[in-house]
Amino acid sequence: xxxxxxxxxxxxxxxxxxxxxxxxxxxxxxxxxxxxxxxxxxxxxxxxxxxxx
Numbered sequence: 419x420x421x422x423x424x425x426x427x428x429x430x431x432x433x434x435x436x437x438x439x440x441x442x443x444x445x446x447x448x449x450x451x452x453x454x455x456x457x458x459x460x461x462x463x464x465x466x467x468x469x470x471x
Contacts, residue, residue: 436462440469 440453457465
């Protein structure tokens with residue numbers, strides 16, 4: 419499962435970056451682990467699709 423949230427930074431170039439939070443279930447403990455990734459807006463769909471697999 420992946421969640422998308424737009425990261426806003428003070429400079430204008432920050433609007434081109436998206437923060438993606440990916441949750442994965444650990445096979446060892448069964449607990450969820452969250453990974454945060456900053457991706458350019460052009461690559462968001464590819465990263466979210468890869469996280470869904």
